[in-house]
Amino acid sequence: MELDRESRVGVIGAGAMGTGIAQVAAAAGHRVVLGDAAEGAAQRAQAKVARNMERDVHKGRMSRDAADELMSRIEFQWEPLRGLGAYRDCGLVIEAVVEDLAVKRSLLKSVEEAVEREPVLATNTSSLAIAAIASACEAPHRVIGLHFFNPAPVMPLVEVVPWIGGDPVVASASFALMSRWGKTPALATDTPGFIVNRVARPVYGEALRLLDEGVADCATIDWAMKELGGFRMGPFELMDFIGNDVNFAVTTTVYHGMFNDPRYKPSLTQQRMVDAGFLGRKTGRGYYDYGPDAATPQPTKDPNTGLLIFERVLAMLINEAVDAVLMRVASPEAIDLAMTKGVNYPKGLLAWANELGPARVLGWLERLQAEYGEDRYRPSPLLRRMVRDDRRFFQ
Numbered sequence: 001m002e003l004d005r006e007s008r009v010g011v012i013g014a015g016a017m018g019t020g021i022a023q024v025a026a027a028a029g030h031r032v033v034l035g036d037a038a039e040g041a042a043q044r045a046q047a048k049v050a051r052n053m054e055r056d057v058h059k060g061r062m063s064r065d066a067a068d069e070l071m072s073r074i075e076f077q078w079e080p081l082r083g084l085g086a087y088r089d090c091g092l093v094i095e096a097v098v099e100d101l102a103v104k105r106s107l108l109k110s111v112e113e114a115v116e117r118e119p120v121l122a123t124n125t126s127s128l129a130i131a132a133i134a135s136a137c138e139a140p141h142r143v144i145g146l147h148f149f150n151p152a153p154v155m156p157l158v159e160v161v162p163w164i165g166g167d168p169v170v171a172s173a174s175f176a177l178m179s180r181w182g183k184t185p186a187l188a189t190d191t192p193g194f195i196v197n198r199v200a201r202p203v204y205g206e207a208l209r210l211l212d213e214g215v216a217d218c219a220t221i222d223w224a225m226k227e228l229g230g231f232r233m234g235p236f237e238l239m240d241f242i243g244n245d246v247n248f249a250v251t252t253t254v255y256h257g258m259f260n261d262p263r264y265k266p267s268l269t270q271q272r273m274v275d276a277g278f279l280g281r282k283t284g285r286g287y288y289d290y291g292p293d294a295a296t297p298q299p300t301k302d303p304n305t306g307l308l309i310f311e312r313v314l315a316m317l318i319n320e321a322v323d324a325v326l327m328r329v330a331s332p333e334a335i336d337l338a339m340t341k342g343v344n345y346p347k348g349l350l351a352w353a354n355e356l357g358p359a360r361v362l363g364w365l366e367r368l369q370a371e372y373g374e375d376r377y378r379p380s381p382l383l384r385r386m387v388r389d390d391r392r393f394f395q
Contacts, residue, residue: 003091003092003120003173003174003176003177007030007090007091007092008030008031008032008033008089008090008091008092009022009025009030009031009032009033009090009091009092009093009094010032010033010034010035010086010087010090010092010093010094010111010119011025011032011033011034011035011093011094011096012035012036012081012084012087012093012094012095012096012097012107012111013036013095013096013097013098013124014034014035014036014038014041014042014044014045014076015036015041015045015096016048016150016151017096017124017148017150017152018034018036018045018094018096018097018124019034019045019048019049020148020150020151020152020153021094021096021124021148021152022034022045022049022074023049023052023070023074023152023153024148024152024153024181024182024183025181026070026071026073026074027070027153027181027182028180028181028182029073030073031073031075032073032074032075033074033075033077033086033087033090034074034075034076034077035076035077035080035081035086035087036077036080036081037080037081038080039080041080042076042077042078043076043078045076046074046076049071049074050071052153053067053068053070053071054067083114084110084111084114084115085114087111087114087115087119088114088115088116088117089115089116089117090115090119091117091119091120092119092120092122092177093111093115093119093120093121093122094122094123094124094146095107095108095111095121095122095123095124096124096148099125099126099127099128099249099253101128101129101132101133104123104125104128104133105132105133105135105136106136108121108123108133108134108136108137108143109136109137109138112137112138112139113138118139118142119142120142120143120144120170120173120174121134121137121142121143121144122143122144122145122146122174123143123144123145123146124145124146124147124148125145125147126147126193126194126197126250127192127193127194127197127250127253127254127257128253129163129190129192129257130143130144130145130161130162130163130166130190131163131164131165131190134163134165134166135165140165140166141165141166141167141170142166142167142170143163143166143170144160144161144162144163144166144170144171144174145159145160145161145162145163145188145190145194146158146159146160146161146174146178147159147161147188147194147196148183149196149342149343155341155342156182156183156184156341157183157184157185157186157196157337157338157341157342158178158183158184158185158186159185159186159188159194159195159196159338159342160174160175160178160185160186160187160188161187161188161189161190161194162187162190163190164190171187175187184337184341186330186334186335186337186338186341186342187330187331187334188329188330188334188338189328189329189330191257191327191329192253192254192257192258193250193253193254193257194329195324195329195330195334195335195338195339195342196338196339196342196343197250197254198254198320198324198329199317199320199321199324199335199338199339199349200317200339200343201251201254201263201264201320202263202313202316202317202319202320203225203231203235203238203313203317204235204238204239204247204251204267204270205251205263205264205265205266205267205316206312206313206316207221207225207234207235207236207309207313208235208267208269208270209267210309210312210313211236211269212267212268212269215305215308215309216300216305216309217297217299217300218234218236218287218288218297219236219297219298219299219300220299220300220301220302220305220306220309221234221235221236221309222234222235222236222237222299223299223301223306224299224305224306224307224309224310225309225310225313227301227306228306228307228309228310229310229313229314229346230346230347231345231346232344232346235313236286236287236288237287237288239270239280239286239287240280240281240286240287240288240290241280241281242280243279243280243281243282244270244273244274244278244279244280244286244287245274245279247270248266248270248271248273248274251264251266251267251270252266261375262374262375262376263320263375263376263378265376273286273287311364312364312368314352314361315361315364315365315368316365316377317349318349318350318352318353318356318361318383319361319365319379319380319383320349321335321336321339321349321350321353322350322353322380322382322383322386323380323382323383325350325382325393326380326381326382332350332393332394333394335348335349335350336348336349336350336351350393350394351393351394353383353392353393354392354393354394358383358386358387358391358392359387361383362379362383362384362387365377365378365379365383366379
């Protein structure tokens, strides 16, 4: 199976993610068809790509001719999708619709029935099981997970997620294609959250736990992670940016997907934020108030509190990354690549563990587990083995 520049690429879902993926494919030289079931979605998508092109021309990133040529390669389906005939000759079809298992299963099954050839069918899910989506198809072996990060034209990472019944040729061809598209592919196992949404759970979960306990307020926790950890955004700034509804939904999916493992337990505080409609920047209020007259809360810059916050969150993040290696979610190299390229962490978590020393991280976790008596803080067996054998990653 080949996925080359001559392959026509179909994208279903003309929201922010689908529009971005279509732009990436067109920039790589493909003819692209982009459609959506919602009235006016394709028109909005076309306007967004046009704005992006205008910005790139204005900033000297591309010529006017190159921008016009890219736009000409995208066929926007003006009418809301009623059938899927427009995708009949695509070599690759990527769905980027709502994160709902039933919707994705039904859609890929319908695509399969509508096309004239056997395209690769890709799902852009961030946390749903690829096996559960693929099993709806008559030829499930051609289904693959391609998880782009938002905004797709800017963020380099794509998680390539094969499943246990998938064709290895589809996986290798998809991995190679993402490289040709100028992306940084990372191979992940079909487990809840894949790499990034699994390993990153503690940055949100432990920050919320610190808030719930009254250790510090949102501004102070965000300050500690940026000032001491070098993170570009603090956990609460990031949750407000992502959307508290989206972040909570992913956390809940991973929690249930991991059979209610307490390491991934959602926060009641975040549930209440969603209940109240305080979803973050998109609603004007989340953990922070984004109204025009809102005052910016100031952190309490106590170094001891800041260090406590940073050590707790980092210990949980490193432990999750180490456990992902243990459970063969991905290779150590892929995990560190994913966390730096997908969510802009200041350094790879496994490299960070090497730098600090596994014994130090293990000590943080053992103190937390002794204090709370919760399985939430259990150290990964691999971390214990590394301390016992005086090992490091990447040696």
